[in-house]
Amino acid sequence: MSHLDLSFSDYLSACPECAAAKDLLLADGFALHGADPHRYSTINVLHDVAAFGGAKEAFQADEQRIGGGAQALALAIAKTMAKEIRLDWRVQRIQQTFEGFEIAGPNGTLLTKALIITLPVNVLSSLDIDAQIGSAARRAIQERHPGAAAKGWASVSCPEPIHSSGWPNAVEVYSRQGASTSAIATFAVADPCHDSALEKSWQAVRSRHPNLQWHNEFLSHDWLNDPLAQGTWLSAAPKQHEGWHQLADNPPPVIFAGGDVSRRWYGWMEGAVTSGRDSAQRIQAYLAQAPVAPAAG
Known part of the structure; x- marks a missing residue:
């Protein structure tokens, strides 16, 4: 396995057959590992694929949420x-x-x-x-x-649920419908820092989903600078x-x-x-x- 213990970016760069799907693989890899692909090992991705029982199951796993969080x-x-x-x-x-x-x-x-x-x-x-x-x-x-993900929530109005992905900003975007408004979340690599990563991601979300109505209510927590994390x-x-x-x-x-x-x-x-x-x-x-x-x- 030592030949696979290199960064995910280096692994994809060495595989010309992955070129067409590179951004998709980087986005999917980040959704699993929440880190800069130059810093986490390819073994991590293979580990999760094995744990879930396949690549499709790992990258598109159904969520089961705990009532009350x-x-x-x-x-x-x-x-x-x-x-x-x-x-x-x-x-x-x-x-x-x-x-x-x-x-x-x-x-x-x-x-x-x-x-x-x-x-x-x-x-x-x-x-x-x-x-x-x-x-x-x-x-x-x-x-x-190297785990370093930035996650932000915002209050919006949208006619239907949203789920999209991209690379390198707003890597994953999804919404949760409420009675009158919806909550939308975005993830990104916290590079060079949490705040700048979220700023770029919210710009990407606005461009990708131009029909959203924003309520200018934003929530996030910088886990990288939290002394307890x-x-x-x-x-x-x-x-x-x-x-x-x-x-x-x-x-x-x-x-x-x-x-x-x-x-x-x-x-x-x-x-x-x-x-x-x-x-x-x-x-x-x-x-x-x-x-x-x-x-x-």
């Missing part, structure tokens, strides 16, 4: 452990002790025998972690993944896959979980669910002094 799922889980949740409790250091681990931050210290870290991997480099972590995983943490969903750069796989398979008592390190669905909501379930089983086995299986979530 993804936050509703988090709130439902929180109900079972409300007394144990500490909000606005930032962690600065994880220190190994004779009794287990000390988790320290501005609000105090917690002690635990084992822990599951579910932070976005791009913030891990700002955390002092005294634990056994493989060299490839530590290298990937320092390099960070420092990027969007994971997309591995060339030579990074070993590091992220090593991090996912880190042995107890410190386990890493979440969509970023899912073995099958990295970068996807499905991966957050399967990784969370798998990590819980692995940490329970460790605490019960039973054999711990390799990560599979």
Whole structure:
């Protein structure tokens, strides 16, 4: 597979048979990986094609949405452990002790025998972690993944639902109908920054869909400059896959979980669910002094 571990742009440039469909493939690749095609590996695309069961299924997958949004799922889980949740409790250091681990931050210290870290991997480099972590995983943490998508919403009036794509601006555009107005969303590579990418994309949307009536209500969030995210969903750069796989398979008592390190669905909501379930089983086995299986979530 090493011959495929190069940027998606370089891979397409080396395939003359892809020239006619290059922009379409770049747009479809971005819809999956949310990163500059010069920075993410072709293996990512093949990984998703295999996960979905085919290229058509990966690029044109039907969506299934959670009623009330993804936050509703988090709130439902929180109900079972409300007394144990500490909000606005930032962690600065994880220190190994004779009794287990000390988790320290501005609000105090917690002690635990084992822990599951579910932070976005791009913030891990700002955390002092005294634990056994493989060299490839530590290298990937320092390099960070290249996921860098800009997403914006706007309020519009449109006679019928919209779905279109293009490259490199307004890569994906879709609308959701409301009772009186509609919401329209656009995605783009956040290059050179979040705001400029969205400005170019909204211009492209106006040109592509001239019949829209705009209400001048816009909403977006810059995840790249958010200190609690420092990027969007994971997309591995060339030579990074070993590091992220090593991090996912880190042995107890410190386990890493979440969509970023899912073995099958990295970068996807499905991966957050399967990784969370798998990590819980692995940490329970460790605490019960039973054999711990390799990560599979």
